[in-house]
Amino acid sequence: MDIQKVKTILLMGNPNVGKSVVFSRLTGANVIASNYPGSTIEFTKGLMRIEGSKKELIDVPGTYSLEPTNTAEEVAVKMLDEGDLIINVIDSTNLERNLYLTLELLQRNTPVVVALNMWDEAKHNGITINPDELEKILGVPVVPIVALTGEGIKTLLSRLKETHTPTDVSQSDAEKWIHIGEIIKKVQTIEHRHHTIWEKISDATVKPTTGLPIGLAVILLTFSFIRFIGEGLIGYVLEPLFDMYTPVVMEISRAIGPGILHDIIIGRLIDGNIDYVESMGLLTTGFFVPFGMVLPYILAFYFGLSILEDTGYLPRLSVLADTIFHKFGLHGCGIVSVFLSLGCNVPGALSTRILETRKQRFISATLLAISIPCMAQIAMIFGILGSYGMEYVLMVFIALIATYVLSGLLLNRYIAGESPELFLDIPPYRRPYGKALLKKTWMRVRIFLTEAIPFVFLGVLFINILYAVGIIDTLGTFFSPVISGIWGLPKEAAAALLIGFLRKDMAIGMLLPLGMNPFQLVIAATVLTIYFPCVATFAVLVRELGIQDLFKSVLLMIAAALIVGGVMRLILLGF
Amino acid sequence: MIRLELTLTNLQPKQKARILRLEGGFGFQKNVRSRGILEGKIVEVIARQPVGGPIVISMDKRNTAIGRGMASRIIVAVE
Ligand SMILES: Nc1nc2c(ncn2[C@@H]2O[C@H](COP(=O)(O)OP(=O)(O)OP(=O)(O)O)[C@@H](O)[C@H]2O)c(=O)[nH]1
Numbered sequence: 096m097d098i099q100k101v102k103t104i105l106l107m108g109n110p111n112v113g114k115s116v117v118f119s120r121l122t123g124a125n126v127i128a129s130n131y132p133g134s135t136i137e138f139t140k141g142l143m144r145i146e147g148s149k150k151e152l153i154d155v156p157g158t159y160s161l162e163p164t165n166t167a168e169e170v171a172v173k174m175l176d177e178g179d180l181i182i183n184v185i186d187s188t189n190l191e192r193n194l195y196l197t198l199e200l201l202q203r204n205t206p207v208v209v210a211l212n213m214w215d216e217a218k219h220n221g222i223t224i225n226p227d228e229l230e231k232i233l234g235v236p237v238v239p240i241v242a243l244t245g246e247g248i249k250t251l252l253s254r255l256k257e258t259h260t261p262t263d264v265s266q267s268d269a270e271k272w273i274h275i276g277e278i279i280k281k282v283q284t285i286e287h288r289h290h291t292i293w294e295k296i297s298d299a300t301v302k303p304t305t306g307l308p309i310g311l312a313v314i315l316l317t318f319s320f321i322r323f324i325g326e327g328l329i330g331y332v333l334e335p336l337f338d339m340y341t342p343v344v345m346e347i348s349r350a351i352g353p354g355i356l357h358d359i360i361i362g363r364l365i366d367g368n369i370d371y372v373e374s375m376g377l378l379t380t381g382f383f384v385p386f387g388m389v390l391p392y393i394l395a396f397y398f399g400l401s402i403l404e405d406t407g408y409l410p411r412l413s414v415l416a417d418t419i420f421h422k423f424g425l426h427g428c429g430i431v432s433v434f435l436s437l438g439c440n441v442p443g444a445l446s447t448r449i450l451e452t453r454k455q456r457f458i459s460a461t462l463l464a465i466s467i468p469c470m471a472q473i474a475m476i477f478g479i480l481g482s483y484g485m486e487y488v489l490m491v492f493i494a495l496i497a498t499y500v501l502s503g504l505l506l507n508r509y510i511a512g513e514s515p516e517l518f519l520d521i522p523p524y525r526r527p528y529g530k531a532l533l534k535k536t537w538m539r540v541r542i543f544l545t546e547a548i549p550f551v552f553l554g555v556l557f558i559n560i561l562y563a564v565g566i567i568d569t570l571g572t573f574f575s576p577v578i579s580g581i582w583g584l585p586k587e588a589a590a591a592l593l594i595g596f597l598r599k600d601m602a603i604g605m606l607l608p609l610g611m612n613p614f615q616l617v618i619a620a621t622v623l624t625i626y627f628p629c630v631a632t633f634a635v636l637v638r639e640l641g642i643q644d645l646f647k648s649v650l651l652m653i654a655a656a657l658i659v660g661g662v663m664r665l666i667l668l669g670f
Numbered sequence: 671m672i673r674l675e676l677t678l679t680n681l682q683p684k685q686k687a688r689i690l691r692l693e694g695g696f697g698f699q700k701n702v703r704s705r706g707i708l709e710g711k712i713v714e715v716i717a718r719q720p721v722g723g724p725i726v727i728s729m730d731k732r733n734t735a736i737g738r739g740m741a742s743r744i745i746v747a748v749e
Contacts, residue, residue: 159704162697189732192706220731268700272708297733301726302683302717414735418723426737427724516737517724520705 096180096206098256103151104143105178107171107200109193110157111522112186113212115139116242118154121252129404132157132449132520138174145252153178159192161199166448166456180255181207187217187224187239188523190283194275197233202265206258207235210251214239216523221286229282234261243528293524300411301521310415313408321395325474328391337371337387344369344378359559372479373608380604381555384475385548389600390540392474396438397539398532405527405535409434410519417517423503424458424510425450426517432459436467438539440632443467444639453644454512460640461506461648464628465655466499468599471547475603476620483613490667494621498659502651546631547598554597558590558605567593581657583664584619585609595623596630614667618660626656674748678725678741681715687746688712694743705734707744 106114110132118124122141139154158171183200185193190211200207211217211226230237236254240247266274299305348361348369361369362376371383403409409431417427428449436443440463447459468476480487507514561567570593571578571586578584578592587609595602606619627649628636636645681687689711692699706729707713716726716733724735736744 160700162700164701189706189730191730192704195704268703272703294731298716301733301735303720303723306717410735414717414719414724414726417735417737418719418721421723427735516739517735518701518705518737518740519735521726521733521735 096256096259098145099148101145101150101179101255103153103178103180104255105153105155105174105181105205106184107155107181107196108157108184108212109159109186109189109196111520112157112184112189112193113242114154114157114184117182117184117210117212117240117248118152120242120245120248122152129409132410132522138170145255158196160196165451170448175203175205178205180258181205182210182251182255183207184210184212184242187211187213188220188222190222190224191275191279194278195271198266198271198274201233201235201261204260206260208251208255208258209233209235209237210247211237211239212242214247215241215244221288223284223286225282229278232278232281235259297411297521297524300408301414303415306411306415310412313403313412317399317403321392321399322477324395324398325392325477328394329387333387333391337383341369347378355559355563358563359556362555362559372604375555375558375605377552377555380601381552384600384604385471385544385551388478388604389471389474389547390543392477393438393470393543394536394540396470397536400434400438401532401535402527403434405525405532407522407524410521413517413519414521421514421516422507423462423500424507424514425455425503426515428517428519429455429459432463433467436463437470437473439469439471439543440464440467440628441635444632444635447639451515452513454510455514457512457640457644457648458503458506458510460636461651462499462503464632464636464648465502465625465652466495468495468624469629471543471598471600472603472624475600479603479607480613480616480620483616487613487617490617491620491624494617494659494663495624498625498655502655506651550598550629550631551601554594554601557597558594561590561593577657581664582618582622582660583668584615584622585611588619591619591623592626596627599623599629618663618667621663622656622660625652625659627652676746676748678713678715678727678736678744678746679738681725681746681748683715683717685748686712686714687748689744689746691745692743693745698740698743702740702744706730706732707734707736712749713746 106118108114118139118141121143124141138156141152143150143152153174155171155174156167158168161172163169163172181200183197185197197209211224217224226237226239236257238247238251238254240251300309344361348357351357351360360376360378362374362379365373369379371379371387374380413427413430416430420427420429432443432446435446443463444460447456450456450459476488476491567590571589574589575586578586578588591602591605594605602623603620606616611619640648675690689707689709691709692702711729714728716728718725722738724737725741726733726735
């Protein structure tokens, strides 16, 4: 075919076959690849060059067939019409079931080239495939590649032009499977290998008797690791850095002199000194909260998450958690959304797309918006409540877990719709690569830096303006029946609740100057998590749930905040 | 030879069996087959999660977790 006429190339294949890695190779762009099915939930576009001309390359979410079973797969099927050429990425260690999609693709009238990826792993597992024979049978170019190292990528590119629009063969499903059986017999031989140590570990991590204790240990270890690294970075790197920064800011403060400009840039001095949490200036709090308090935890969290993702542990956790998540109308994959949300609710909300039904997506998204604090918020909870004692931090988490569980049980009961069962491929364990881990961590941290920090600055600006025009007082008085009456908090907490729409981490910081006792702080931190998602998450929820369902979801959030906050007040503060 | 027909849910860990039939609608059959769960294949049960949780099976050295409801519609015979 004439490659010059091709404008758009699609990367298609089953989930977890390495499409995202191929995409990075071909475009030089970085996208997130993970060792679990369904890590790409939305298509990613990039540019690549073939023989001097630019083409658009689209990384399509993985799909097992052209009949979608969830939203991510629907996206894949819709993309089909947009491509002039399809690179069908196949997992060579799993040829048989991958060929089904290949045959389906060959029935469409878009030219296809087949890339036999994971060629290294196939060799390692004693699987031999004859690519020439496969090419003869399928009638399109077949190229073995190792996306991770780049082996075969050049050949793949140079052979794109050899393909052509497939001649129309219509095959029924049954015929396809018979055809696949014949193909496998002709092109593939498998040498018998004994169980490797990794396969034994794999079995041990999904068997309930060994898997559950291992799972708990892994979760505890991950969170201890995050805390250890987070606290270490703060104590040994960031505090010394900010100590050096303080004299500079004081100098600027003197230069500006008192006035509204000073309030915005430096904020209020407390006893003549800068207080990085309470001053509320752009250069003080606006700088310190994201960099000095939150960033270290974000770094540690995403590094930890990347390890869990790349080894392939998450799908095993999904299997173990399935029984519990089923009670909430979800299935085990829900735990992946929980993990992602603990980093940031935005990717968490997006990841609900791997769930099959509207009921599941609604419950999953609502639960995470209600009761999962993001890492930025968690870092602030540790920073502020931690100084009173870890038991207070623990109270917040116990309250949130209880809220998740109870809301889940209720929603499952009262939301109409189906909750299909777990049906999940468990990939083999893979060794994570240091470079890939660091790159992935950095990509996510960069998202935090570029998308969160502007909101923090905006928040600081906003607070200063609101205080200046005196709106906070009016608002506080208006909402005091709820804030003070139900939750037992000072009415000035209205300011934090307002800023919580923008950034929850800032909002937690704003609780500090209100002179609350630790129990009140526990209630306020919990309510701040529950009452409403931040704007960024809200925007994603509008898209994912639609206005009508989102409205329901928001009512549930407000109800949960009122009830949970009220109950906590009764328990912690009495009447 | 008399073969005892069982469903996937009847198998205990380490037991191997051959898949005979898939009992269910068109969508179910297509969905299950597209994961390589086909008539004639040998499956081994790796683990059964407690209280009605999913079953983990191994086929062609690949593991798949499948809910009990679906598993109960996959008819097998122990070899
Ligand atoms: N050994 C080996 N591993 C690979 C190769 N290509 C990709 N991988 C690994 O396979 C896993 C899956 O890769 P992804 O690129 O996320 O797969 P995907 O097809 O985009 O997956 P979905 O987003 O779920 O559709 C990752 O852990 C990769 O590091 C390869 O050629 N050899």
